[in-house]
Amino acid sequence: MRWNGRTRCALICIAFVLLFSAFSFRLVYLQLVKHDEYAGLAAEKHVYKQPIYAERGAITDANGEVLAHNVPVEIVVADTSHLNKEKVAEAVALLSRDLKIDADELWGKLGSDRHYIVLKRDVPESAADALRAKLREENLRG
Structure with a gap:
């Protein structure tokens, strides 16, 4: 046979079309069929989770004197x-007894149509924990 x-x-x-x-087909197979497997391998290789537990510290001036410090409140x-x-x-x-808020003011706030109501800000953490315990004891939710 003569090759012209x-x-x-x-x-x-034809060879290029087949190639x-x-x-x-290999690309479609990897993208559609094996996607989850290779995505998991990539995530394991590139994602590293390490929790960092940091406590905020005091703010000091150039002489080391404390200008501000953290007071945990709720x-x-x-x-x-x-x-x-x-x-x-x-x-x-x-709540009126523990938060030292007038009962009429609390009735007004709790009687509103809103679901999320701020009753008091800047409550010390110990007082908030004690109030939480009393509410659980009385079986009061909300």
């Missing part, structure tokens, strides 16, 4: 969607 230019060109084109088809909030009418009276009595 046209036959050689056709064979080379690119093989590469295309915010006392109420979710009125968890309170029914009978529980509101108990909650008002407990």
